[in-house]
Amino acid sequence: MIDLAKQGYKEILFEELTTDWQSDAYNTVSGQNSNNSVRLTNEFMTAVEQDQPWNLYFRTEKEKAKSEGRKAKPSQTLRARELWEKISYSAWASADPGTQYHTTINEWHTCPEDGSINASNPCSEYMFLDNTACNLASANLQKFVNLETLNFDVEGFRYLCRLWTIILEISVTMAQFPSKEIAELSYKFRTLGLGYANLGSVLMILGIPYDSQEAMAITGAISSIMHMTAYATSAEMAKEQGPFTGYAKNKKHMLRVIRNHRRAAYNAPSGDYESLTITPVGINPAFCPSYLLKAAQEDADLALELGEKHGFRNAQVTVIAPTGTIGLVMDCDTTGIEPDFALVKFKKLAGGGYFKIINQSVPYGLKKLGYSTSEIEAIVNYCKGHATLNGAPVINTQTLKEKGFTNEILEKVEASLPLAFDINFAFNKFNLGENFLIKNLGIAREVFNAPGFSLLEHLGFTKEEVNKANDYVCGTMTVENAPFLKEKDYPVFDCANKCGKYGKRFLSYESHIHIMAAAQPFISGAISKTINLPEEATIEDIKNAYFLSWKMMIKANALYRDGSKLSQPLNSVLELLNGIEVDDRDEIREAMISKDPVQIAEKVITKYISHRRKLPSRRAGYTQKAIVGGHKVYLRTGEYEDGQIGEIFIDMHKEGAAFRSLMNAFAISVSLGLQHGVPLEEYVDAFTFFKFEPNGIVSGNKHIKMSTSVIDYIFRELAITYLGRYDLGQVAPEDLRGDEIGSKRATAESNTQEKETINFTTITAEPVPKKEVETISYSQMISKEKSTTSLALLEEIKLAKIKGYTGDSCSECGSFEMVRNGSCLKCMSCGATTGCS
Numbered sequence: 001m002i003d004l005a006k007q008g009y010k011e012i013l014f015e016e017l018t019t020d021w022q023s024d025a026y027n028t029v030s031g032q033n034s035n036n037s038v039r040l041t042n043e044f045m046t047a048v049e050q051d052q053p054w055n056l057y058f059r060t061e062k063e064k065a066k067s068e069g070r071k072a073k074p075s076q077t078l079r080a081r082e083l084w085e086k087i088s089y090s091a092w093a094s095a096d097p098g099t100q101y102h103t104t105i106n107e108w109h110t111c112p113e114d115g116s117i118n119a120s121n122p123c124s125e126y127m128f129l130d131n132t133a134c135n136l137a138s139a140n141l142q143k144f145v146n147l148e149t150l151n152f153d154v155e156g157f158r159y160l161c162r163l164w165t166i167i168l169e170i171s172v173t174m175a176q177f178p179s180k181e182i183a184e185l186s187y188k189f190r191t192l193g194l195g196y197a198n199l200g201s202v203l204m205i206l207g208i209p210y211d212s213q214e215a216m217a218i219t220g221a222i223s224s225i226m227h228m229t230a231y232a233t234s235a236e237m238a239k240e241q242g243p244f245t246g247y248a249k250n251k252k253h254m255l256r257v258i259r260n261h262r263r264a265a266y267n268a269p270s271g272d273y274e275s276l277t278i279t280p281v282g283i284n285p286a287f288c289p290s291y292l293l294k295a296a297q298e299d300a301d302l303a304l305e306l307g308e309k310h311g312f313r314n315a316q317v318t319v320i321a322p323t324g325t326i327g328l329v330m331d332c333d334t335t336g337i338e339p340d341f342a343l344v345k346f347k348k349l350a351g352g353g354y355f356k357i358i359n360q361s362v363p364y365g366l367k368k369l370g371y372s373t374s375e376i377e378a379i380v381n382y383c384k385g386h387a388t389l390n391g392a393p394v395i396n397t398q399t400l401k402e403k404g405f406t407n408e409i410l411e412k413v414e415a416s417l418p419l420a421f422d423i424n425f426a427f428n429k430f431n432l433g434e435n436f437l438i439k440n441l442g443i444a445r446e447v448f449n450a451p452g453f454s455l456l457e458h459l460g461f462t463k464e465e466v467n468k469a470n471d472y473v474c475g476t477m478t479v480e481n482a483p484f485l486k487e488k489d490y491p492v493f494d495c496a497n498k499c500g501k502y503g504k505r506f507l508s509y510e511s512h513i514h515i516m517a518a519a520q521p522f523i524s525g526a527i528s529k530t531i532n533l534p535e536e537a538t539i540e541d542i543k544n545a546y547f548l549s550w551k552m553m554i555k556a557n558a559l560y561r562d563g564s565k566l567s568q569p570l571n572s573v574l575e576l577l578n579g580i581e582v583d584d585r586d587e588i589r590e591a592m593i594s595k596d597p598v599q600i601a602e603k604v605i606t607k608y609i610s611h612r613r614k615l616p617s618r619r620a621g622y623t624q625k626a627i628v629g630g631h632k633v634y635l636r637t638g639e640y641e642d643g644q645i646g647e648i649f650i651d652m653h654k655e656g657a658a659f660r661s662l663m664n665a666f667a668i669s670v671s672l673g674l675q676h677g678v679p680l681e682e683y684v685d686a687f688t689f690f691k692f693e694p695n696g697i698v699s700g701n702k703h704i705k706m707s708t709s710v711i712d713y714i715f716r717e718l719a720i721t722y723l724g725r726y727d728l729g730q731v732a733p734e735d736l737r738g739d740e741i742g743s744k745r746a747t748a749e750s751n752t753q754e755k756e757t758i759n760f761t762t763i764t765a766e767p768v769p770k771k772e773v774e775t776i777s778y779s780q781m782i783s784k785e786k787s788t789t790s791l792a793l794l795e796e797i798k799l800a801k802i803k804g805y806t807g808d809s810c811s812e813c814g815s816f817e818m819v820r821n822g823s824c825l826k827c828m829s830c831g832a833t834t835g836c837s
Contacts, residue, residue, distance in 0.1 A: 035122040035824070036096040037556065038087060042103040042277055045550050047080035054080040088542045091559050098558035099546050100124065100526075105555050107276050110254040110315050110524070111189065111246055123824070124556040125319040125528040126193060132185045133178075134316065135171045136193040137164050138323045140330040141202045141222065142361075150206060150368050152218075154225065154295045161194065161229040168192040169237060169313060188245040189315040193525070194230050196222070197323040199515075200334030204361035207368035209491035210339045211511030216281065216518035217288035219337070221296040223318075223522035224265045224283065228299035230317035231258065235306035243311030254312065258304050264521035265300040278553040280521035281514075316524035324826035324833045333359055335826070337519060337529055339507055341496045341819050344384050344477040358384040362479070365492050375484040382482040385475030387418040395423070395461055395469035403459050404440050409433075421799060423470040427455040478503035496532045496820070497562070509533050509545045509559070517552035526555035530820045535562040560820055612675050615639075615646045622721075626701045628713050629694035635714055637721075638671075645680060645722050647671035650714065663710070684719040687711050688728060703729030 047054050055074035065072035090096060105117050105127055120127045126134055139160055144153040172190050177183035199219060200210060208214045238247075247254065256274045263272050267282030285293055320337050327335040334340050343359050358380055366376045389396045389410075397410055405413075409432055416426040429437055429448055437443045437455075447453065456466050477500025479485055479493050490505060498506050512531040519527060533541060542559060549557040621637040631652060638647035650667045652660060670683060691708040698704045698713055703720050707713035719725035726732050797807040800816035808818040808825055812832035818825040824834040 035098065035124065035558070037098040037100050037120070037124060037558075039100050039102045039118075040550070042101075042550075044080060045101075045547070048084045051079065051081050053077050054083060084543070085539075088539050088546065091546075092537070092539045092542045092561055093564060095558075095560045095564045098124065098556060099549065100127075100556045101550050101554065103277060104550075104553055105526070108257055108260070108555070110257050111250040112253050113249045114189075114246055120526065120556065123322055123528040124558065125195075125321050125526050126191075127525045127555065128191050128316055129185065129189065131179070131181045132189055132191060133175075133182055134186070134191040134193040134319070135168055135175055136195065136319065136321050137168055138195045138197045138321055138326060138330075138336075139164070139226075140198050140332055141196050142198045142205065142332070145202055145205055147205075147364060150364070152202075152206075152222070152289075152292060154291065157222070157225060158229050158295075158299070161226050162233045164194055165192065165230040165233040165314075165317060166237070168194060169234070190244045190313060191316040191524075192230070192234075192314050193319045193321065194226065194317055195320045195323075195336070195523075196226060197327050197330065197336055198332040198334050199337050200339040201332070201359070201361040204340065204359070204492060205364040205368065207365050207489075207492055210494060210515065211491060211507055213284060213287040216514055217284045217286075218292060219515055219518040220264070220281070220283040220522065221288050221292035223519040224261075224296035225292075225299050227318045227522040227524070228261065228265070228296070228303040231261075231303040231312060232299060232306050234313045234317055235303065235310045237313040239306075239310040241313060244313055244315055246315065247311045250315075251311065254315070255304075255307060258307050261522060262300040262304050265296045276553075278551065280553045281517040282521065283518075318523050319525035320519065320523055320527040320529070322528045322821045322824065322826075322833075324821035324824065325831050327826075328828075328831045333361060335821055337515060337527055338821075339494070339496050339512075342477070343479065343493060343495060343499050344475065362493060366485075369489050369492065371484065379479060379482045379485050381475070383475050383477060383479050385471075385473050387473065388414060389417070389469075389473060392472045393468045394465040395456060406436075406440070409436055409440075417473055420474055423466065423473050424454055424456065476500050476502050480505060498534075506534065507532070509537075509541065510548065513545065513548050513552060513554065513557070516549070516554050516557075520552075520554050528556075528558075530558050530560045532820065533559060533561045535564075537561050612672075613640070613646070613677070614675065616641060619646070621645075621647075624701065624717060626704070626713065626717075627699045628707055628710050629696040631694040631710070633710055633713065635717060637718070645718065646674050648674075648714070648718070650710075652710070666711075680718060680722055684715050684723065684725065684728075687715045688719070703731045705730040 044054060046052075054077070056076040056078070057072055058075050061075070062072045087097065087099075091098075100120065106112065109117050111129065115129055117127050118130055128134075139157070141157075144157045144160075145151070146153060169190065169192065172187060172192075175186070177186060199222070202222075203210055203215050203218065206218070208218060238244075260273050260276060260280070264280045264282045267284060270279035273279060283293060283296060288296075323330075323332065323335045340359055340361070343362060362383070363376050363380060366379060371379070386392070389400070397405075400410060400413075412431055413426045416431055417423075420426045425431075432455075434445065434448075437448050438445065441459075443455075443458065447458070448455065454466070456469075457463065461469075476482075478498075480490060480499075480503055494505050494507050496507055496512075498504060509531050512529065516527050516529060531545060533545070542561070545559055546557060615638055619641075620639045620643075623634065623636045626633050626635075634649075634651040636649040636651075637645055638649075640646050648667050648670055650663045652663060673683070674680065689708055690711045692711075693709070695707060695709045695712070698707050701713075701717065703726065704713060704716050707716060716725075716728045719728050796816050800818075801807045805816060805828070806818045806820065806825060807816060809816055810818060810827035810830060810832055811834070813827060813830040815827055815829035817828040819828060820826075821833060826833045
C-alpha cells in the first residue's frame, strides 16, 4: 500500500477472501502457474497514446456481424488508458499479464493466406497458425568463442545451424503430436524452432556490457547468422524435396518477410521496409565487429537468393526459447537471451553440500579488458572469497587458538570453508561437535541450540568483525569496489539482480528490451524472456517498459517485478480504519486532510498492525476433551461475535508444573497473536506435524485419531472446527453419518468413555513469571530430527535470496534455488521448471 501511495494512488479496493481451497480465493490463483498474456494491436496502443475511447466486443460478435452484413456492436466502450492502467497495475502487482503485439506479429507472418497468428505457446516464443507446433533446439553460444583469441567462430556456428536445421526438418516426420489436426498442419507448414542460449556469458567474455550499443550489434549479427543460415539450408532442402505445402499460396508474403530480414542485416532506412508499421532495429555497423557484420550480410544475401530460386522447405525456422532445463545439460551460465542473474554460483554436489564458483565468464572478461593475472586473481578472490582463515582480518587461526580452538578443530573449519556460503556455517555444532563446544568452550547445550545462535559473536567478536572476516573468507559476491577494477568496467559485469549483500548495480529494464529488439528482426517466432525490475519499480515503469517494447518492434514481453508474486491483498483505507481506536482514527484523518498519501498509508498500517482486537466480556466457544498418547488434554476456545476464534486455553492438569506453565504461556502467546490479526491458518501451517511426546493415539475426538504431539493435536482440532480443514483429521464428516458402516460402533465407544468433571482456572493474558518458564528448554520438548521450524525456513529463504535466487521452493526437490527463466521459474538443483522447457 505504501508503494502505491508513493505513486499517487489514493485508494485501492480488494475483495476479502478466505484461504479455504474450495473458496473463491482459489479460483483467483488457479492459473498462477500459467503464463497469461494479452494481445494488443497498434490501434489500441495508439488509442492509449492519444487517450481515445476503445470498444470491447464479445468474442464472436465481429464474425457474426460480418456474416450478417452489419456493423459490429460493441459490448462496452471505455477509455483506452483506463484499460491500459488495469493491465499495467496487474503486471506490477502480480507479474501478469505479459503483452503480445498482434500487429507486429502478423506483419512478420510468412503465411497470412492461411489465417492470422492469434496466439502462442505459454512461453510466447512459438507464434504461428492455430493448431501447429515445432520442435526446439538451442545452441550454447559460449562454445563458439575462442578463449585464446576471444573471437566468435563464425564457420563453426554456421555449420551447427545448417546441421540442426536438417535434423529438425527430419524430426517433423518423426515427432508425435497431441492431435490429428496439429500433426497434419505441422507436417504441412514444417515449422522449426532453432535458437541459442548463453548470450549473456558470451558478451561478458568479450568484455561487452549487456547494456550497450556493441551488445545490440553483436546480438543482431549472431541472430542473423543463425536465422539466415537456417533459411538458406531450408531453401536447399526445398530444391531437393520441394517447398512446404502452403508455400505457393504464400510465396509473395514469405519473400517479403525474407527481404525485410535482409534489410535489417544491412540496417536499411525505415522507408525501405515493406508493409511494416514499426521500423526494426538493424545491425549498426558502427558498433559491430566487421567479421560478424560481413557474415550476417552474406548469409542474408544467400537465404534470399536461394529462396527466390527454390522456395523454402519450412515456413518458420527460429525462436529464442527459455532453455531452462536444457541449459543445465549444456552447462550454460545464462539461459536464452538472458543476462547472468548473479556472479557467484552455488552448484549442488551429488554427495550433498554445495560447490561455490565464480561465473567463469568473469576471468575471461577481465582478461579481455586488459587486467593482469595477479589483478584478475585479486578481483576474483574479492568476489568469491579466499576460502581460508589464513590472512583473514581479526578472525583467523591465531585469534581462534587464543579462544580455545585446537589444531584438529581448525582443520575441520578450514576444510569446510570452500563450501561455505557464510563463515558462520563453518562454526556450527555439526561441524565442530557438541563435545568441543561444551567441554572446550564451556557453552551450555541450550545456548548453542537456541535459534539464531552465533558462535563467533558468543566468543566476543563483534558483528562488524564477523562481517569483515566473512567478506575475506566467503567473498562479497560482487565486483563492485574490488581492488584494481576500474569503475568504467563495472557495466561489463552487471547482472539482472543486485549481486551479494553489497551490490548496488543491476541492469535496467531498458537494457533487456534493447537486446530483445536487436535479435527480434532475425527470429521467425518471438523471444521468451523475463524483463526483471526491482521491487521499487512503479506502475509507470511497467507502462514505459511495455510501450518501449512496442516501439522497438518486439513481438512479446513479460515483466517480473521482484517480490510481486508475494504481494498480499490489502484492504482499503476505510476498511482498515474499522477496529482502530478512536484516538488513532483522528490521527489518521489528520493525515488524510493533509492529502499526503504516503503519510496516510504509513499511519494506517502502523496503527492497524499495533491494534489489538479485544474479545467481548461474555463470549462463546467450546470445550473439547481428548486423550493424546495416554495424557488428558482439555482445549477451550473463546470467540468474537462473528464466530472467529480469539483465544485458546490448554490444560493438562496431571502434568508437572513446568510443563503446564509452558503450555499456558504458549496458549496466551497464540491468543495474543489471534487478537492482533495473525490468521489461524498461519498457526496451523506452523504447528501441525510438530513431533514430541506425548504423542500417538487420540481418543475422545470425532475426527482426529492420531497426532504427533499435543501441539499437533490442538491445531488439527482448531483447523477442523474453524477452517473446515477435515484433511487434517483421519475421519471425514461423511464417515460419521448414520448410514455409514461402523458408525454404531463408534457411537457405542463414545457412550462408554469415562465421564469426568472439568475444572478450569481462568487464564488471563498476563506474562508468565520468568522463573516458571526457565525450568524447561525448547530443545527438550522437540525431538532433534523434527525440529525444523518456520524460523529455519525463513532463514533458508533469506539465504537463497542473498545468493541471487527468488526464494521460491521447488515443487520437485524442495530446494530454494529457483531463478527466473523466461516467464517461469527454474530449479538450479534438479532442473525442474514451473512450465518452461
